[in-house]
Amino acid sequence: MFNQVTIIGLGLIGGSLGLAIRRKRLARRVIGVSRKPSTLRRATRIGAIDEGSTDLRRAVSGAELVILATPVDLIVSYAKRIAPWLQPGSLISDVGSTKATIVQALEHRLPRPVAFVGTHPLAGSERRGIDAASATLFDGSLCVVTKAAATNPQALARVRRLWSRIAGRAVVMSPREHDQALAAVSHLPHLVAFCLMGATNHGALMLAPRSFLDATRVAKSDPDLWDDIFLTNRIALARALRQFQRQLDRTKTLLSRADRAGLRRFLKHTHALRLTL
Amino acid sequence: MFNQVTIIGLGLIGGSLGLAIRRKRLARRVIGVSRKPSTLRRATRIGAIDEGSTDLRRAVSGAELVILATPVDLIVSYAKRIAPWLQPGSLISDVGSTKATIVQALEHRLPRPVAFVGTHPLAGSERRGIDAASATLFDGSLCVVTKAAATNPQALARVRRLWSRIAGRAVVMSPREHDQALAAVSHLPHLVAFCLMGATNHGALMLAPRSFLDATRVAKSDPDLWDDIFLTNRIALARALRQFQRQLDRTKTLLSRADRAGLRRFLKHTHALRLTL
Numbered sequence: 001m002f003n004q005v006t007i008i009g010l011g012l013i014g015g016s017l018g019l020a021i022r023r024k025r026l027a028r029r030v031i032g033v034s035r036k037p038s039t040l041r042r043a044t045r046i047g048a049i050d051e052g053s054t055d056l057r058r059a060v061s062g063a064e065l066v067i068l069a070t071p072v073d074l075i076v077s078y079a080k081r082i083a084p085w086l087q088p089g090s091l092i093s094d095v096g097s098t099k100a101t102i103v104q105a106l107e108h109r110l111p112r113p114v115a116f117v118g119t120h121p122l123a124g125s126e127r128r129g130i131d132a133a134s135a136t137l138f139d140g141s142l143c144v145v146t147k148a149a150a151t152n153p154q155a156l157a158r159v160r161r162l163w164s165r166i167a168g169r170a171v172v173m174s175p176r177e178h179d180q181a182l183a184a185v186s187h188l189p190h191l192v193a194f195c196l197m198g199a200t201n202h203g204a205l206m207l208a209p210r211s212f213l214d215a216t217r218v219a220k221s222d223p224d225l226w227d228d229i230f231l232t233n234r235i236a237l238a239r240a241l242r243q244f245q246r247q248l249d250r251t252k253t254l255l256s257r258a259d260r261a262g263l264r265r266f267l268k269h270t271h272a273l274r275l276t277l
Numbered sequence: 278m279f280n281q282v283t284i285i286g287l288g289l290i291g292g293s294l295g296l297a298i299r300r301k302r303l304a305r306r307v308i309g310v311s312r313k314p315s316t317l318r319r320a321t322r323i324g325a326i327d328e329g330s331t332d333l334r335r336a337v338s339g340a341e342l343v344i345l346a347t348p349v350d351l352i353v354s355y356a357k358r359i360a361p362w363l364q365p366g367s368l369i370s371d372v373g374s375t376k377a378t379i380v381q382a383l384e385h386r387l388p389r390p391v392a393f394v395g396t397h398p399l400a401g402s403e404r405r406g407i408d409a410a411s412a413t414l415f416d417g418s419l420c421v422v423t424k425a426a427a428t429n430p431q432a433l434a435r436v437r438r439l440w441s442r443i444a445g446r447a448v449v450m451s452p453r454e455h456d457q458a459l460a461a462v463s464h465l466p467h468l469v470a471f472c473l474m475g476a477t478n479h480g481a482l483m484l485a486p487r488s489f490l491d492a493t494r495v496a497k498s499d500p501d502l503w504d505d506i507f508l509t510n511r512i513a514l515a516r517a518l519r520q521f522q523r524q525l526d527r528t529k530t531l532l533s534r535a536d537r538a539g540l541r542r543f544l545k546h547t548h549a550l551r552l553t554l
Binding site: 053122123124133142144177180181182183186187188189190192193194195196197198199200201203204205206207208209210211212213214215216217218219220221222223224226227230233234237238240241243244245246247248250251252255256258261263264266267269270271273274275276277 | 482490523540
């Protein structure tokens with residue numbers, strides 16, 4: 001599908017992406033970029049990349065597609081930096097967890113013949129780094145590919161085809177739709193996990209059953225990664241949080257009134273919704 | 278340890294308890310009570326009980342220990358009903374998820390020579406019924422045994438010993454301490470799961486990643502069971518809910534101010550707490 005793909009950032013996602021692209025033969029060559037030579041050596045050894053480099057310019061030159069797999073707050077600056085070094089018709093894509101800020105910042109700001117298409121593969125783990133990378137991380141998962149006003153249709157189609165092959169399903173959404181949905185189904189549950197930990201005293205934690213461990217599992221995720229995600233998507237997240245707080249207030253009222261019928265209706269409704277997933 | 282143990286209610290917990298007691302030879306005979314003859318047949322077939330009966334009086338007569346494994350809202354009335362049929366020195370215990378209401382209602386209200394000791398084994402599953410019962414459900418888990426002002430010390434010691442053998446660890450707490458801790462680590466995460474479902478629209482649910490599925494897994498639990506638990510423990514639950522809401526409000530403020538340093542401090546703190554579990 002591609003001659004050369006360059007992946008910038010070889011963490012869990014970048015590394016797994018390299019493994020998947022090479023395993024499925026979706027590119028002739030995969031070049032990896034990391035600031036740490038040890039990461040490049042490790043990525044080469046596990047077969048995530050054909051070749052690694054710490055030199056950004058050298059690594060992107062000749063790439064048909066550059067995928068930015070860095071922390072979200074670095075994506076825009078990297079994209080702007082590399083764009084002038086790419087050949088006309090090249091693509092830049094990213095795998096960041098929030099999309100509106102990134103797409104807005106890049107759509108009209110790149111040199112004309114280079115197209116940007118944002119994506120967000122909905123796969124991950126609370127583990128991170130190249131050592132957690134896996135060729136099957138994206139198997140059976142879903143990837144969101146964003147379409148905004150200025151998105152180049154051919155570029156969108158190519159990136160979408162790539163992700164259909166890697167993840168199985170690729171759906172197209174506007175960056176705003178993506179951010180609102182992700183705020184609700186990913187960023188909010190993460191925030192809730194951190195807040196559950198903050199609200200629970202030491203003695204009670206000793207009794208924590210599986211329900212608590214499951215509900216707070218994602219609080220094991222890297223805080224340095226999540227403060228960026230929360231802040232980049234803070235408008236949509238605040239909205240999802242308000243909706244969630246309304247549900248909490250509603251059940252608090254039902255409890256204070258000991259309204260068994262109302263509580264049961266609410267539980268039955270949300271229980272039935274959960275069974276559809 | 279016991280001659281005859283009678284278990285009233287043969288669902289997930291009652292059935293697993295019968296299996297564990299028989300497997301570990303902690304009683305000579307285990308009698309089971311259910312309203313459904315099909316449940317009794319199934320419990321006998323899988324080895325959860327030696328004998329089953331739909332006749333409450335016959336089933337408890339001669340029991341040294343009766344364990345109430347019914348839904349929480351039925352425990353008090355069953356205990357009062359069976360107490361007069363028991364021999365002096367017999368024990369009644371329960372496995373209900375909330376303790377203060379039950380212990381208060383029973384401690385001084387049973388005929389003198391029958392002692393009540395409340396317990397709560399911290400093991401379970403979102404599945405229920407005798408078909409989900411397992412001899413290893415309690416392995417490596419923790420059981421809370423409650424000690425209140427009027428708890429008979431010998432009775433407490435016997436029940437505690439039983440649960441040390443079944444679950445591995447049995448800790449003694451006051452009913453109030455138990456309810457506050459459980460409100461925080463079990464009832465609140467359940468309420469949160471139902472509320473996350475209620476707050477998320479249909480389109481977003483389509484994208485639900487593993488973090489969302491984990492955070493809402495317990496919303497698959499039986500609503501008919503959980504409205505009782507929530508209502509029986511509503512004072513402690515409301516308190517835990519307020520503490521949780523304060524954490525949400527705090528992070529909402531950090532987000533609205535885009536306070537990266539404050540947010541990172543909060544995430545690092547709660548992240549470190551989670552790693553201790």
